[in-house]
Each structure stands twice: as C-alpha cells, then as structure tokens.
Amino acid sequence: MKVMIRCLMFAVQLLCLSGISNLASAEETNRYNAAALPGETDADGMDQVDFYLHTVDVGHMIWDNFGHAAIRVVDHRNHSDLVYNWGQFEFSNPITFAVDFYRGFLYYKLGVYPNAVAMRIYRWENRSVWEDKLLLKPQEKAKLLAKLNWNNRPENQYYLYQYFFDNCSTRPRDYIDEAIGGVLRERYSKVLSSKTFRDFVMEGYAPNPGMDVLLDFGMNSNIDRFATLYETMFHPINARQVLLDYTQEVRPLLSEGHKLVDAERPNSYPKMGYSFILLFGGVPLIPFGFWLFFQQKKAVPSKALYRLFGAFSSVWLGLGGFFGFLMALSWGFSGHLDLHHNANMLLFWPIDGFAFAIAFGIFLKGQPLVLKPGFWTFARAYFLLHIVVSILLPCLRMVGVIAQNVDSVSVFLLPPYVVILFLLFRVGFRKS
Structure with a gap:
C-alpha cells in the first residue's frame, strides 16, 4: 500500500512546487469583491496607498516546500487592508483535481481577503513570513492597483497554473514589473543564475526523503537548463531577494521590512x-x-x-x-x-x-x-x-x-x- 501511495504521489507531486496557502474560506474571500476594493487608480492620492510584499517561507509538508507570496494593499483613503493571494484552487473533488493537474489543465484563482485573515493563516501554518514595503512612485502605484482590480474581476480571477512560469510568485513579479515599465524583465531575463530548474527541485525537497529521487528521474531535460534571474523569481524566496537587490537610478524597489511570523525552518535531510x-x-x-x-x-x-x-x-x-x-x-x-x-x-x-x-x-x-x-x-x-x-x-x-x-x-x-x-x-x- 505504501508503494501504491508513493506512485500516486508521483503523478501529482509537481503540485508541491506551488507552496500555496489555500486556507482562506470561499465565504471570506467572496465578501471582498470588486465593490470593496479601492476604486481610484489615478496617481492622485496614491501617497495614501501602500503596497507590501508578503513572502512565506518553506513549510514542513510536501505541498509547501517552495514557499508562497502575496501582495498586501493598505489604502488609507477608505481604511481597507487587503491581501491578494494567487494560490487558491478548487479541491472539492480530489480525483478530478489530480487528473486535471496531471493533464496540465489546473486552474488557480486570485483570492482577496483582509490582512487579519492572512495573519491567522500564517500563524496557523507556523511558517516564517516577511513583509517588505514596495517603494513605488505614485504613477507606478496607480498601475499596480489598476492591475490588481482588473485581476479581481470574476472573469479574470482564474488562470492556468504552471509551476515554474505562472504561479503565486510569478503573478506578483509580473504585475510589479508591468507597473515599473518592464525594467525587471529587461534587466534580469538575459542574466543566467548559477542554478538549473532541477537544482531548485532537488533543493526544495531536501526535507522530504525520497521525493528528490521521484522527481529527479521523473522529469526530463527541460529542467536542466540554467534559469535566468527573472525566472528564478518563480520561487518566492528568490523573488524577494532579487527585489531587495534591485536598484534603478539609485532608487531601491523593496525596503527590507520585518518578520510578521518567526518560525523554525524544516530541517534538510542528507540527499541519501x-x-x-x-x-x-x-x-x-x-x-x-x-x-x-x-x-x-x-x-x-x-x-x-x-x-x-x-x-x-x-x-x-x-x-x-x-x-x-x-x-x-x-x-x-x-x-x-x-x-x-x-x-x-x-x-x-x-x-x-x-x-x-x-x-x-x-x-x-x-x-x-x-x-x-x-x-x-x-x-x-x-x-x-x-x-x-x-x-x-x-x-x-x-x-x-x-x-x-x-x-x-x-x-x-x-x-x-x-x-x-x-x-x-x-x-x-x-x-x-
């Protein structure tokens, strides 16, 4: 039976790369529809809107080995404090979910809920969480807020999930890049990192003995090319580091903030x-x-x-x-x-x-x-x-x-x- 369970896990283990948080209830999420979101997206008054990047560390379970990312928007004009989370999905039927993921037709969605709900999730998961302020100009804030509001429309909430190229970390990366004029992609998409995608996979599953073997022989040469710095941002921890290191005309993009939750990281086992x-x-x-x-x-x-x-x-x-x-x-x-x-x-x-x-x-x-x-x-x-x-x-x-x-x-x-x-x-x- 253990072997059968392992084999079934092989068909769906790539799901683990998402490292998503899906604990906000549908009721809590749906209460914060477009009507509850900030409506003004011009540059005027944007000095009263603050954006923060939430980076959730890796967890102790196989489904959260790669962390999670979200964007917090604090709008002092209407006293709203909301978190945008691209890691939600429907799990009502586990069999359908596994089959859809295996076939590559798994849709994730954007969930929007109060920061207080996000904090409850973070504490319950017992994973370290960093909150860093995005240092954006008023025009950039307006673009980012407009994009977030557009994404939260019911017809735009769902997206086709892809563990390396379209996940809970690449969505914030791409939206931030779009807001600042595409300079992130322009600067980092041609700079190779020192790691292949296989390296990321093997390191991600160091806390889970056996998973590294299954994934290593189960994935092909596509993951053996070196990732660009822009592509490494599929991993939330890397995304945070790249943004912290970024400067343009002596202007930083991310101000190193503080830990919302300080938890112990899972131990890595020897690759045995x-x-x-x-x-x-x-x-x-x-x-x-x-x-x-x-x-x-x-x-x-x-x-x-x-x-x-x-x-x-x-x-x-x-x-x-x-x-x-x-x-x-x-x-x-x-x-x-x-x-x-x-x-x-x-x-x-x-x-x-x-x-x-x-x-x-x-x-x-x-x-x-x-x-x-x-x-x-x-x-x-x-x-x-x-x-x-x-x-x-x-x-x-x-x-x-x-x-x-x-x-x-x-x-x-x-x-x-x-x-x-x-x-x-x-x-x-x-x-x-």
Missing part, C-alpha cells in the same frame, strides 16, 4: 535517497550473483534462493515497469512538457511487465522457468536488447546526445537494474 536504494537494492545482488551461478552446477538448485531472487527482482522490475509505463503515459497525455521525452525510459521500459512476469514466475516456482523454444528465443533477445539499451543511457549522456541530467540514475539505479536483467538472462529460464 539514491544511496539508500543502491545500498539495500543493489548490494544484495553481489551474493545473489555468486550463489545463482554456483547453483547452476547443482542438479537440484536451491528453491529458497531462487524464490528470494525472484521476489527481489520482482520488486525492481515491477517498479521499473510501472514508472516506465507512467513516463510513456505522461508523454502521450500529460500537459506538463517536463514529463515528456524522458531519457530514463531507456532504462525503465514501459513493457517491463514482461520481465516482471519472468521474475515473478521464478518466485512462484523456486527454480528457473522452462520456456518453449520460440518463447525462449524471444526472452533471450528481450533481455539482451534491454541490457544493451540501458547501458547506452550514460554513454549517450557522456557524448552529449542526451541533454537530460541522468547522472544519479546512471550511478545508483542503472547498475542494479542491469545486473538483475543479466542474471535473468543467464540463469532465469531454460529451453524446454
């Missing part, structure tokens, strides 16, 4: 997921290999040894076949382009259910399977081809044919998988 798999899933194959080849010389091989090898191999090949099938399915049906053309399908074949059937048969019988000549020939060809193609994965990576970072997969997952395929090829079945 791959090592754990190799230690417990790969090292036992060394004695297995010696014992199985030794058993070939015996007239009556050890049934216990063959059952143990069959069970061990069934776990590997069952998971490999499942994830291979899931990667192929994602390529065909998911709207997330980062799940398409995954090079790891060279190792985990979508049709590895065949290899699983051979291994499971060995487990049931406690001895090598006896196959008809035609089927024996097919099985030999299948395993031999699988071994050759699997070994091509790191080779193609080294010569630059594969752009996807498959280094960890090649070091930690490929060796035990290929050894299992080889042992099945040599001692797993015989011709009748």
Whole structure:
C-alpha cells in the first residue's frame, strides 16, 4: 500500500512546487469583491496607498516546500487592508483535481481577503513570513492597483497554473514589473543564475526523503537548463531577494521590512535517497550473483534462493515497469512538457511487465522457468536488447546526445537494474 501511495504521489507531486496557502474560506474571500476594493487608480492620492510584499517561507509538508507570496494593499483613503493571494484552487473533488493537474489543465484563482485573515493563516501554518514595503512612485502605484482590480474581476480571477512560469510568485513579479515599465524583465531575463530548474527541485525537497529521487528521474531535460534571474523569481524566496537587490537610478524597489511570523525552518535531510536504494537494492545482488551461478552446477538448485531472487527482482522490475509505463503515459497525455521525452525510459521500459512476469514466475516456482523454444528465443533477445539499451543511457549522456541530467540514475539505479536483467538472462529460464 505504501508503494501504491508513493506512485500516486508521483503523478501529482509537481503540485508541491506551488507552496500555496489555500486556507482562506470561499465565504471570506467572496465578501471582498470588486465593490470593496479601492476604486481610484489615478496617481492622485496614491501617497495614501501602500503596497507590501508578503513572502512565506518553506513549510514542513510536501505541498509547501517552495514557499508562497502575496501582495498586501493598505489604502488609507477608505481604511481597507487587503491581501491578494494567487494560490487558491478548487479541491472539492480530489480525483478530478489530480487528473486535471496531471493533464496540465489546473486552474488557480486570485483570492482577496483582509490582512487579519492572512495573519491567522500564517500563524496557523507556523511558517516564517516577511513583509517588505514596495517603494513605488505614485504613477507606478496607480498601475499596480489598476492591475490588481482588473485581476479581481470574476472573469479574470482564474488562470492556468504552471509551476515554474505562472504561479503565486510569478503573478506578483509580473504585475510589479508591468507597473515599473518592464525594467525587471529587461534587466534580469538575459542574466543566467548559477542554478538549473532541477537544482531548485532537488533543493526544495531536501526535507522530504525520497521525493528528490521521484522527481529527479521523473522529469526530463527541460529542467536542466540554467534559469535566468527573472525566472528564478518563480520561487518566492528568490523573488524577494532579487527585489531587495534591485536598484534603478539609485532608487531601491523593496525596503527590507520585518518578520510578521518567526518560525523554525524544516530541517534538510542528507540527499541519501539514491544511496539508500543502491545500498539495500543493489548490494544484495553481489551474493545473489555468486550463489545463482554456483547453483547452476547443482542438479537440484536451491528453491529458497531462487524464490528470494525472484521476489527481489520482482520488486525492481515491477517498479521499473510501472514508472516506465507512467513516463510513456505522461508523454502521450500529460500537459506538463517536463514529463515528456524522458531519457530514463531507456532504462525503465514501459513493457517491463514482461520481465516482471519472468521474475515473478521464478518466485512462484523456486527454480528457473522452462520456456518453449520460440518463447525462449524471444526472452533471450528481450533481455539482451534491454541490457544493451540501458547501458547506452550514460554513454549517450557522456557524448552529449542526451541533454537530460541522468547522472544519479546512471550511478545508483542503472547498475542494479542491469545486473538483475543479466542474471535473468543467464540463469532465469531454460529451453524446454
């Protein structure tokens, strides 16, 4: 059951990149419609309107590993104090939600509610929250407020969520950039950061053992390019830092404020997921290999040894076949382009259910399977081809044919998988 839960999580784990806060009730949000918002958006009187960036730190759960961002608007003219949150979504039907997200058709919405409600959410989540004042000119304030009011119209509240390029942090970034004349994008969209998108993913899930492995081999080469500084602002913590570092004509854009909530950050675990798999899933194959080849010389091989090898191999090949099938399915049906053309399908074949059937048969019988000549020939060809193609994965990576970072997969997952395929090829079945 735990394995099934993990596998289901794989189909929806990219949701975790949003790190959203969705705790404001629909009733509280809907009470603050366009009629309750500041109406005047010209430059006159904008000295009485203050804008603040709320940056919520990463949390302790897998769905808040990347933080959250929102904009607070304090309008002293009508005594309103509202928070604009782009991280709300409908979760009435979890199955529909998961399917929509997997297909890439998940709509998030803008929620607007009093700052007092936001503070209750922040304290309940027990995550650090920074509030920094945006240092905008009156004309810039007017543009930003007009954009926020436009976004809060019922017909404009929903948007198609994309975890790297359109989320709760990129919306404030883009609106602020639009208000100041596009200089943020112009300045930072051509400057590369020192991190790839894969680096962000791996760092984000450091507090969650195992998730880094699932995401690392589940996402393709699209996330292996270096993000521009502008793109790094998809992460709320990075967005805050870029805005704090920004100056134009000696004018800062964000004034470092204070912490609304001071909470302890979750501890990061050592990145041992791959090592754990190799230690417990790969090292036992060394004695297995010696014992199985030794058993070939015996007239009556050890049934216990063959059952143990069959069970061990069934776990590997069952998971490999499942994830291979899931990667192929994602390529065909998911709207997330980062799940398409995954090079790891060279190792985990979508049709590895065949290899699983051979291994499971060995487990049931406690001895090598006896196959008809035609089927024996097919099985030999299948395993031999699988071994050759699997070994091509790191080779193609080294010569630059594969752009996807498959280094960890090649070091930690490929060796035990290929050894299992080889042992099945040599001692797993015989011709009748």
